[in-house]
Amino acid sequence: xxxxxxxxxxxxxxxxxxxxxxxxxxxxxxxxxxxxxxxxxxxxxxxxxxxxxxxxxxxxxxxxxxxxxxxxxxxxxxxxxxxxxxxxxxxxxxxxxxxxxxxxxxxxxxxxxxxxxxxxxxxxxxxxxxxxxxx
Numbered sequence: 001x002x003x004x005x006x007x008x009x010x011x012x013x014x015x016x017x018x019x020x021x022x023x024x025x026x027x028x029x030x031x032x033x034x035x036x037x038x039x040x041x042x043x044x045x046x047x048x049x050x051x052x053x054x055x056x057x058x059x060x061x062x063x064x065x066x067x068x069x070x071x072x073x074x075x076x077x078x079x080x081x082x083x084x085x086x087x088x089x090x091x092x093x094x095x096x097x098x099x100x101x102x103x104x105x106x107x108x109x110x111x112x113x114x115x116x117x118x119x120x121x122x123x124x125x126x127x128x129x130x131x132x133x134x135x
Contacts, residue, residue, distance in 0.1 A: 001038045001072075002031045003105035005098075005115035006046035008135070009039065013047070013064050014054060020116065023135060027114055036111075038072045040104045042097060074104050083107075091123045098124060106130050 004027075011017070012024040031037035044065060051061045083103035088096045098120045105113045106128060113132045115121050125132050 001108050001110045002027075002036045003038050003040075003101070003108065003110040003113045004028060004031070004043065005101055005113065005117060005121075006043045006050065007116040008114050009043055009047050009068065010050050011116065013051065014056065020135070032071065035072075038074060038105075038108060038110065039068065040074045040101065041076055042100055042104075044068055044073070046097065074108060076100060076104065080104050080107065087124060087127060090127055091120070095120045095124075102128055102130060102132075 008024045008027070011020040012028050015021045028037065047068065048061060048065050051064065052058075080100055080103040083106065084096055084099035087099035087102060091099070098117065101115075102113070102124050111131065113130050114135060115132065116135050118134050121132050121134055
């Protein structure tokens with residue numbers, strides 16, 4: 001399985017940087033094609049919030065989120081929060097969402113975790129065996 005961070009999904013939907021959009025589209029569509037794609041309910045929440053802040057029309061947000069929830073989604077469970085709290089103690093609680101993403105991907109035994117978030121995930125990489133690829 002391949003876990004996608006919210007920023008990769010956001011760049012899939014919104015063209016801010018044409019290269020990131022192309023790259024995220026390629027990675028996501030390939031993962032979907034081979035049934036390796038997974039995100040969490042937290043990704044849905046963060047992408048919806050980000051799209052609204054980016055002033056994307058409500059109908060477009062609804063359509064994109066409907067598509068995402070039709071795919072492979074992991075629910076956040078108590079055990080994920082426990083692991084995330086442990087990671088947050090190490091790297092700081094301002095980054096708890098990134099720690100939750102990591103915890104879910106770890107438990108799913110994901111082969112890869114894609115993100116554009118360099119600063120936080122460089123720190124998290126030191127505390128997990130998960131293969132985090134910073135794009």
